[in-house]
Amino acid sequence: MIIVMKAGAGQQDRDEVLERIKELGYQPHVIHGTTRDVIGAIGDERGKLVLHSLESMHGVENVVPILKPYKLASREVKRETTLIRLSDTVAIGGDEIIVMAGPCSVESEAQILECAVAVKAAGAQVLRGGAFKPRTSPYSFQGMEEEGLKLLAKARELTGLPIVTEVINPETAELVAEYSDILQIGARNSQNFALLKKVGQLKRPVLLKRGMAMTIQEFLMSAEYILSEGNQQVILCERGIRTFETATRNTLDLSAIPVLRGMTHLPVIADPSHGTGNYHYVAPMAYAAVAAGADGLMIEVHPDPERATSDGPQSLKPSKFTAMMTTLRKFAEAADRKL
Numbered sequence: 001m002i003i004v005m006k007a008g009a010g011q012q013d014r015d016e017v018l019e020r021i022k023e024l025g026y027q028p029h030v031i032h033g034t035t036r037d038v039i040g041a042i043g044d045e046r047g048k049l050v051l052h053s054l055e056s057m058h059g060v061e062n063v064v065p066i067l068k069p070y071k072l073a074s075r076e077v078k079r080e081t082t083l084i085r086l087s088d089t090v091a092i093g094g095d096e097i098i099v100m101a102g103p104c105s106v107e108s109e110a111q112i113l114e115c116a117v118a119v120k121a122a123g124a125q126v127l128r129g130g131a132f133k134p135r136t137s138p139y140s141f142q143g144m145e146e147e148g149l150k151l152l153a154k155a156r157e158l159t160g161l162p163i164v165t166e167v168i169n170p171e172t173a174e175l176v177a178e179y180s181d182i183l184q185i186g187a188r189n190s191q192n193f194a195l196l197k198k199v200g201q202l203k204r205p206v207l208l209k210r211g212m213a214m215t216i217q218e219f220l221m222s223a224e225y226i227l228s229e230g231n232q233q234v235i236l237c238e239r240g241i242r243t244f245e246t247a248t249r250n251t252l253d254l255s256a257i258p259v260l261r262g263m264t265h266l267p268v269i270a271d272p273s274h275g276t277g278n279y280h281y282v283a284p285m286a287y288a289a290v291a292a293g294a295d296g297l298m299i300e301v302h303p304d305p306e307r308a309t310s311d312g313p314q315s316l317k318p319s320k321f322t323a324m325m326t327t328l329r330k331f332a333e334a335a336d337r338k339l
């Protein structure tokens with residue numbers, strides 16, 4: 001159920017409602033809006049008649065059921081897109097298109113620093129780089145782990161770019177959160193519910209990637225795991241799904257962007273690097289994603305893709321990335337967005 005507060009309701013009104021929700025055995029989640037707050041009361045739907053009694057409380061406008069199975073993620077609960085602040089100057093979910101760029105894996109100090117400087121100069125606002133790598137094969141490079149996190153922190157110090165890096169299990173989640181500004185949950189872990197709950201308890205924005213065989217509803221149910229633990233800062237990332245097509249690594253489902261836009265208030269970005277698996281296709285699909293309404297992009301960039309330890313074939317050289325950003329500005333402008 002959603003308890004919609006009146007526009008002028010104060011702190012005391014809100015606290016009383018929160019108290020009553022808990023008394024009734026529900027978990028309250030406050031969602032701040034621009035004109036009014038709404039409170040999601042999550043729990044057994046069978047008790048919804050009892051929750052209706054909250055309509056008589058001071059400060060409450062009305063009580064409405066949330067019809068969708070994903071509750072806190074739904075647009076029903078919050079009309080405006082959630083704005084997630086990544087640094088003093090960077091926020092995702094607003095007018096600006098946010099580009100997260102960098103190598104698939106952190107490989108060395110020289111590589112990550114060179115990459116960070118190059119993507120910043122081209123206009124990226126966030127640096128990506130994997131330190132814990134969830135590889136399909138146990139024999140592939142598994143990442144530099146904590147050493148890689150330290151190098152990412154060094155790159156942030158040098159450039160001021162916030163960092164997004166992947167967390168692959170609950171045991172190392174806090175360690176990753178110490179170093180990074182955004183916690184990435186990869187496609188392979190997108191239904192690892194223990195991990196989703198864990199990052200839901202941490203105070204860091206989460207970039208949740210769509211699983212390769214996940215419906216949009218399942219994607220939102222995974223986001224719901226994070227939100228229901230108290231972390232309201234979730235960014236969704238369409239990164240391609242598995243289909244019968246073999247000409248590309250995955251099929252980037254661009255239609256998921258407007259579909260998600262209608263279903264959820266969470267910001268949505270696209271990853272055309274993993275979505276296509278081939279650097280030739282990255283720029284056109286990046287433009288298309290912005291045209292489709294994405295709030296941002298994740299792009300793999302490597303100074304020397306031929307020698308990359310992972311995902312070289314889909315990584316752009318810095319010069320190609322810079323050229324892509326120049327054209328992307330025109331698409332952003334046409335979509336009435338800034339870059």
Ligand code: PEP
Nearest residue numbers: 104186187188209239274
């Ligand atoms: C990555 O971002 O490097 C990655 C492993 O992506 P995905 O989880 O989408 O495959």
Ligand code: MN
Nearest residue numbers: 104300310311
């Ligand atoms: Mn990768």
